[in-house]
Amino acid sequence: MRRRDLFISSLAALALLAGACGGGSSGNNNNAQKTVGGVLTIDNESGALWQCDFNPYNGSVNGQSFGVLYEPLVYDNLLNDKKTPWLASDYQWSTDNKTLTFTIRSGVKWTDGQPFTAADVVFSFALLKQHPEADLQSDWQVIQSVIQQGDDKVAFTFNQSAVPNFYQIAGQTAIVPQHIWSAFKDPAAQVVKDPVGTGPFTMSACTGQNITYKRNPNYWQKGLPYLDTVNYPAFLDNDPANAFLAAGQAQWGGQFIPNIDTYYVAKDPKNNHYWFPPIDNINVWFNTTLAPLNNKAVRQAIAYSIDRPSVSQKGEFGYEPPGNQTGVLSPTFDSWIDKAQADTYGYKFDVAKAQGLLQQAGFTKGSSGIFQDSSGKKLSLSIINIAGYTDWVASVQVIQDNLKQVGIELKPVNLEATAYFDKLFTGNFELAYGSVNTSPGPSPYYELRNTLHSATTAAIGQTAAGDYGRYKNPALDALFDQYGGTTDPAKQHDLIKQVEKIMLEDVPVIPVTEGVAWYQYSTKDFAGWPTKDDPFAAPAPWNLPDWEVTLLHVYKKS
Amino acid sequence: MSYLVRRLEFFVITLWAALTINFILPRIMPGNPAQAMIVRFHGRVSPEAVKAIEVAFGLHSHESIFQQYLEYLRNTLTGNFGTSVTFFPVPVGDVIKQGLPWTLGLVGMATIIAFVLGTLLGMLSAWRRGGFFDAVLPPVFIVISAFPYFWLGLLVLLAFALTLGWFPLGFAYDLTDSINLSWSFVGQVIWHGFLPALTIVVTSIGGWILTMRNTMITTLAEDYVKMARAKGLSPIRIMLMYAGRNAILPNLTGFAMSLGFVISGAILVEIVFNYPGLGFTLLQAVHSEDYALMQTLFLMLTSAVLVAVLAADLLTALLDPRTREQG
Numbered sequence: 001m002r003r004r005d006l007f008i009s010s011l012a013a014l015a016l017l018a019g020a021c022g023g024g025s026s027g028n029n030n031n032a033q034k035t036v037g038g039v040l041t042i043d044n045e046s047g048a049l050w051q052c053d054f055n056p057y058n059g060s061v062n063g064q065s066f067g068v069l070y071e072p073l074v075y076d077n078l079l080n081d082k083k084t085p086w087l088a089s090d091y092q093w094s095t096d097n098k099t100l101t102f103t104i105r106s107g108v109k110w111t112d113g114q115p116f117t118a119a120d121v122v123f124s125f126a127l128l129k130q131h132p133e134a135d136l137q138s139d140w141q142v143i144q145s146v147i148q149q150g151d152d153k154v155a156f157t158f159n160q161s162a163v164p165n166f167y168q169i170a171g172q173t174a175i176v177p178q179h180i181w182s183a184f185k186d187p188a189a190q191v192v193k194d195p196v197g198t199g200p201f202t203m204s205a206c207t208g209q210n211i212t213y214k215r216n217p218n219y220w221q222k223g224l225p226y227l228d229t230v231n232y233p234a235f236l237d238n239d240p241a242n243a244f245l246a247a248g249q250a251q252w253g254g255q256f257i258p259n260i261d262t263y264y265v266a267k268d269p270k271n272n273h274y275w276f277p278p279i280d281n282i283n284v285w286f287n288t289t290l291a292p293l294n295n296k297a298v299r300q301a302i303a304y305s306i307d308r309p310s311v312s313q314k315g316e317f318g319y320e321p322p323g324n325q326t327g328v329l330s331p332t333f334d335s336w337i338d339k340a341q342a343d344t345y346g347y348k349f350d351v352a353k354a355q356g357l358l359q360q361a362g363f364t365k366g367s368s369g370i371f372q373d374s375s376g377k378k379l380s381l382s383i384i385n386i387a388g389y390t391d392w393v394a395s396v397q398v399i400q401d402n403l404k405q406v407g408i409e410l411k412p413v414n415l416e417a418t419a420y421f422d423k424l425f426t427g428n429f430e431l432a433y434g435s436v437n438t439s440p441g442p443s444p445y446y447e448l449r450n451t452l453h454s455a456t457t458a459a460i461g462q463t464a465a466g467d468y469g470r471y472k473n474p475a476l477d478a479l480f481d482q483y484g485g486t487t488d489p490a491k492q493h494d495l496i497k498q499v500e501k502i503m504l505e506d507v508p509v510i511p512v513t514e515g516v517a518w519y520q521y522s523t524k525d526f527a528g529w530p531t532k533d534d535p536f537a538a539p540a541p542w543n544l545p546d547w548e549v550t551l552l553h554v555y556k557k558s
Numbered sequence: 559m560s561y562l563v564r565r566l567e568f569f570v571i572t573l574w575a576a577l578t579i580n581f582i583l584p585r586i587m588p589g590n591p592a593q594a595m596i597v598r599f600h601g602r603v604s605p606e607a608v609k610a611i612e613v614a615f616g617l618h619s620h621e622s623i624f625q626q627y628l629e630y631l632r633n634t635l636t637g638n639f640g641t642s643v644t645f646f647p648v649p650v651g652d653v654i655k656q657g658l659p660w661t662l663g664l665v666g667m668a669t670i671i672a673f674v675l676g677t678l679l680g681m682l683s684a685w686r687r688g689g690f691f692d693a694v695l696p697p698v699f700i701v702i703s704a705f706p707y708f709w710l711g712l713l714v715l716l717a718f719a720l721t722l723g724w725f726p727l728g729f730a731y732d733l734t735d736s737i738n739l740s741w742s743f744v745g746q747v748i749w750h751g752f753l754p755a756l757t758i759v760v761t762s763i764g765g766w767i768l769t770m771r772n773t774m775i776t777t778l779a780e781d782y783v784k785m786a787r788a789k790g791l792s793p794i795r796i797m798l799m800y801a802g803r804n805a806i807l808p809n810l811t812g813f814a815m816s817l818g819f820v821i822s823g824a825i826l827v828e829i830v831f832n833y834p835g836l837g838f839t840l841l842q843a844v845h846s847e848d849y850a851l852m853q854t855l856f857l858m859l860t861s862a863v864l865v866a867v868l869a870a871d872l873l874t875a876l877l878d879p880r881t882r883e884q885g
Contacts, residue, residue, distance in 0.1 A: 041733075048842060049656060049834050051645045060646050189647035208656050208834050210733045233733050239712070240728045240832035243720055247727055418587065418847065 036215070038556025039229040040526060043250030044541040045241045049208035050234045054195035056174035057127075057134035057187050064232065066174045067545030068213055069197035073102055073121070075549060076171030078538040079277055079332055081442035087116070087175055087198060088154075093487055097161040102170070104152045108220040110177045112196045121154045122146055123178035127187055134188040137168035161485030164449075167441050172544070200225040200552055209234055226528075226555035232541075245520060252529075252550075253520035254540040258317070264520060271524040275532050275539060276319055278329045278514035279440045280447055282392070284383070284399070285424075285432040285469045285509050289460060292373065293381075293430065297361035299507040304357065305406040306399050307349035312513050315395030323511030326500040327451065328444040330514070336444050338497040345504045354406045371407045380409035383431035384423050387414035395513065396433050424468050427460040435515055436466055444496050449480045452499075452508055471508040517543060528553040561875060569868050576860040581630050583856075584849045585623070591643040591847045634857065640850035644842055650854045653839060660730050661835035664751050665820045665827070668758035673813045675759070676766025677806060683767065684774035684805075685797050696771060699764035711757050711830035718753060725753045728832030754831040758824060762816075766809060773805040780804070807874055814870030818863030821855075 046063075054065040066072075073088040085091070088102035108116040125146040128135040142162045147155050156169065177196050184190040195203050198220065201213035213230040235241035238255050245253040246264050257264050257274075265272045284302070286293040293299065308322035324330060325347040328337045355365075363371040363379060371379040385396050393414055400410040410431070415423070421437075423429050438450040449466075450456055454477055456466030464470070476499065483495045502508070519539035521529045530539040530550055537549035633640065639650035676699075683692035702710070719725045731737070731746040777783065778801050786800045825837035836855065843851040875881050 048644065049839075051648050051653075053648070058646065060644070191647060205734075205736060207736050209729050209731070212734060231734060233729070234834075235728075236832050236834075236838050237829045239830065243715065243727050247720055247723075249727065417845075 033558060034226050034528070034555040035558055036226055037228045038226070038526065039231065040227050040252065040551075040554065040556075041231040041233065041250040042252050042254075042541045043233070043235070043241050043245040043520075044254040045235045045238050047236060048234065049236075050206060050211055050232075051191075052193060052206035052208075052211070053191045054203055055187075055190055055192040056176065057131075057136065058189070059136050062136065062174070063542055063544060064211060065192075065195055065197070065203075067199065067548030068201045068230070068551060069195045069199045069203060070174035070176060071198050071548070072171050072173060072545055073175065074166075074170040075545065076167050076442055077536070077549075078279070078440060078442050078543060078546060079535045081167075083171075087121070088170065091170065093163070097163050097485055097487060098158050100156040100158070100162075100166070100169075101149070102154045102156075104154060105220065106152060108198050109218055110179075110196050110198060111202050111216055111218070112177075112180075113218075114177065114179055116175075116177070116198050118148050118152050118154050120178045121175055122148045123182065124173070124175045125156075127176070127181060128173070131187050137172050139165070139169050139173055143169070163487050164441070164443075164445055164484050167446070171442075172439075174545075199548060201230060204229075221552065225552050227551060230551060248522065248524070251522045251524075251526055252541055252554075253518070254542055255518050256319075257518075257520065260319070260520070268522070268524060271522050272520070273523065273529075273531075274518075274520045275530075276516035276518060277532070277535065277539065278321060278332050279517050279538070280435045280515040281323050281327060281329065281451075281509075281511035282320070282395075282433070282435050282513045282515050283323075283451070283509040283511050285429070285434070286471075286507075287427060287430055287432075288469050288471045288508065289427070290430060292361075292379065295361055296506055297357050298379075299510075301354040301357040301361070301406070302403070302408065303347050303507045303510045304350045304354040305403050305408060306510060306512060307402050308512055310349070310402070311395045311398045314398050316391050316513055320391075320513045320516050323514050325504050325507070325511065327448050327503045327509070327511050328496070328500060329447075333444045336493060336496050338500050341497070341501060341504060347504070349402060351406050358407070365407050369407055370409050378409060379407070380411065381430045382411045382413050383433055384413045384415055384420055384429045385433045386417050386420045388417055392433055399433075399512070425463045427458075427462075427464065427468060427470050432468060433512075436468075438466055443492070444499075445480070445483050445492070448496070448499055448503075449483075452502075453477055453480050469509060473502065473506065473508070476502050523557075525557055526554050527557050528555050561881075562872075565868060565871055569864055572864055573861065576864070577631065577634060577857065578627075580853050580856045580860070581627055584847065584852050587847055591849070630853070634853075639854040642843075642851045643848040644846040644851060650850050653851060654836065654854065654858070657834060657836040657839050660833065661828075661837060662820065663747075664730075664754055664833065664835060665758065665824050665837075666817070667751075668755040669762070669813075669816055669820055671755070672759045672762045673766055673809070673816070676763040677770045677809055679763070680767040680770025680809075681774055681797060681802050681805070684771045684778065685793075685801075687775065692771070696764070696767050699760075699767055701764075703761050703764035705761065707757070707761055707824075707826045708830065710761060711754075711826060714753055714757055715830060726750050730834050751833075754824075754827045754833055758827060765812075769809050769812065770805060773808055774801055777801045777805040803877070807878060810873060810877075811867075811870045814866040814873075815863060818866035819859070821859050821862045 050064065051061060053061045054069060056062045056066040056070040071087050073086060074091060075084040075086045085105070087105055087108060089105040090103040092101045093099070102121070104118040104121060110116055125139065125143070129140050132140065142158050142160060142165050144157045144159045149155050158165070175198070180196055181187065200216050200219045200221070202216050203211065204214040205212040211232040213232065215225055215228050219225065233244070233250070235244070241253070241255055242257050242263065244250050246267050248268070260274055265274070284306070286299055288294050303325060312318060312320060312322040321330070324337070324342060325345065326337055326342050330337060358371050358379070362374055366372045366378065368378070373379070383396060385392050387393065393412070396412050400412060403410045424432050424434060436447060436451045438447070440447055452467055452471055452473070454467060454472045456464065457470050457472070458464040460470065479495050479498050483492055486492060517538055517540040523529065530537050530553070536553060537543070537546040539546070539550060541547050642648050642650050642653045645653050679691070679695055683689070683695055686692055715727070719727045726749065730750050731743060735743065735746065737743070783796060783800050786796045821836065825841050827833060828835045828838040839851070840855045843855060
């Protein structure tokens with residue numbers, strides 16, 4: 001999980017008082033032979049006891065089944081868009097990018113011994129069409145038909161060029177066995193106690209406290225997985241989960257740990273590691289339907305009034321890096337960033353520049369030190385935020401202080417989470433602090449589109465799926481739509497660069513910091529973890545289906 | 559008899575009021591369960607998934623609020639509590655079944671131990687007024703019960719589980735075990751429950767000691783106690799049967815109330831010790847705006863308190879004839 005109330009995370013502070021406990025360390029053995037065996041324990045705040053329901057089409061429990069039990073057609077790495085054929089051994093786009101044909105892998109067996117076939121794939125997608133509530137990725141918004149061709153081919157036709165939807169359809173949709181699921185009348189609400197999948201593990205025992213996964217000896221990737229057993233305990237809150245991880249009782253963590261260097265790494269500096277790859281932007285959103293926020297100059301001025309590195313350091317302890325105005329995550333998607341363009345604008349904390357922009361826009365500094373418009377109305381804005389996310393609250397305090405130096409008054413409104421989301425989605429705010437809340441994708445396209453494309457927005461008062469600021473720019477929409485019609489990486493990069501240009505010039509939102517995937521791992525007994533240098537999978541246990549790929553790589557050191 | 563009828567009337571009216579408030583309150587909260595779901599997943603579900611979830615939850619029903627209320631009353635009376643949204647698609651009854659035994663076991667036992675121990679200690683310190691017991695126990699426990707529970711719980715966990723490793727870091731039994739009826743399992747449950755129970759007892763015992771001690775001191779000055787002493791009864795008998803029996807009444811009502819609140823669990827205990835009880839479920843139901851689960855838990859909570867208060871009233875009537883008389 002991501003960010004938590006620091007009051008609740010006081011265990012770490014107590015640990016500091018009591019002094020760090022010693023931890024044993026063993027020698028690193030990188031050339032160890034990878035043999036089968038070992039019991040790995042995952043440590044991830046789930047916020048609930050397990051319900052022992054292994055239904056990949058139920059959004060509240062799919063985190064315990066999609067990946068290790070049920071697999072996608074292609075594994076598409078969230079961090080770098082590297083595609084690995086999975087249940088499909090190959091795929092082919094038609095020239096107009098409106099038909100996608102998969103070759104289904106042969107020799108794959110369901111864990112009950114039945115063969116996996118192209119019919120299972122067609123069945124799975126037909127099921128989602130029939131039951132939109134099970135279609136968690138909204139695949140059928142773009143799919144027109146799914147047809148089996150010959151023994152081992154499945155052709156998807158789309159009502160528009162659907163290149164970016166590959167990630168959801170091939171990479172994020174679980175394939176289920178027809179011979180079992182055809183009996184389920186209501187697939188989204190089906191409780192699946194005895195899952196049958198194609199994955200590297202089988203579910204062997206489940207209580208409210210813990211799920212035990214056992215190695216699937218007949219897995220189609222021969223010799224894999226290395227691990228014999230994976231335990232997944234249910235943690236109600238961060239503190240117990242962090243204590244469990246720090247005590248060395250679990251080896252793979254996925255939540256926020258305050259003072260991680262002292263609380264976790266120092267317990268075993270040789271073996272305890274972390275890596276926090278950025279996966280989304282935390283923005284200042286403008287309600288672009290309101291004056292003066294509909295004025296580009298005001299938005300630009302605010303962008304020059306925020307000291308992003310300082311927000312990152314003071315608000316986020318430096319764990320979440322500063323964002324940049326192109327809206328492209330760095331370093332995750334560095335190859336997409338148009339550095340020259342970004343440098344031309346050079347967005348950084350620049351009081352003189354911000355004040356100059358406001359003066360050009362007709363604002364004058366009043367006696368109180370706050371700018372006012374020609375009618376004498378003060379440039380005073382409110383910003384909604386989530387009271388429980390203490391790091392965000394601290395971040396906005398830094399921004400408030402920055403803006404004050406320029407001469408803009410910012411009034412934080414810290415709300416209970418549900419009230420905050422209600423206002424955010426319905427556009428009932430002046431400024432808002434937060435991320436776009438959509439599932440991230442393997443290139444900057446996904447987040448930027450959901451943040452800015454007018455198709456994702458809604459009228460004020462209605463729930464918007466994205467673009468909470470109600471920003472409308474037909475030229476920008478067209479860029480995203482063109483991206484959807486090309487598989488050419490050069491063209492895709494070019495299109496995203498044009499999007500960056502609009503981000504820099506028009507400032508529809510201000511990316512302030514970058515949200516990260518929290519990930520801690522211990523190399524004491526296990527090796528093969530994803531790292532910054534070898535990002536073969538998005539590394540948190542809650543990255544689906546990436547956690548499967550991590551569990552396929554990790555092995556017990558002999 | 560008329561006393562009993564009056565108590566029952568009051569009970570029924572309060573229960574109805576509680577049921578109605580229980581229905582209204584969750585619906586006044588801002589947002590809806592699907593939005594709450596996004597919060598719970600920290601933004602890790604897509605709006606598309608939320609839309610799918612909303613349909614699956616049946617959130618777009620067009621029944622009027624009054625129809626929903628009648629439906630709710632009928633379902634409640636027939637024991638049909640609906641489906642939990644938080645744990646979709648698990649029925650509310652199953653969710654509660656999972657947590658109830660642990661909460662009753664842990665919080666219930668701890669409450670009883672605290673009450674019995676606290677009452678006895680209160681009695682003793684009043685009996686030996688000014689003695690060592692009286693000088694040390696009440697102040698010490700009053701100070702401890704003033705500690706924020708969270709802080710004390712974390713401290714205990716840090717010292718005995720994380721640093722010394724004498725006790726496990728949470729859970730109700732060994733992680734990889736499943737519920738069974740062996741001695742080793744019982745041992746695990748006690749071992750896992752020790753620290754949470756200890757912290758509950760230590761933080762709640764002060765109140766029992768103080769109330770008991772103060773009432774007992776008043777009682778000790780009563781004529782019937784002097785009479786008993788004059789008759790030469792044994793001090794133990796006087797302490798327990800004459801002074802104690804009469805002084806226990808306020809504590810007994812308090813005990814009944816606290817038994818009622820056992821259902822709500824000890825939210826903080828369960829969070830700190832990662833204990834699989836109902837308290838955390840309740841918190842989660844509120845966070846997730848899980849109407850069905852919330853209503854059922856609050857219903858259990860209010861009914862338990864009402865029943866406990868009724869039982870305490872009846873018991874008091876039994877112990878103290880004065881309360882039975884018409885005013």
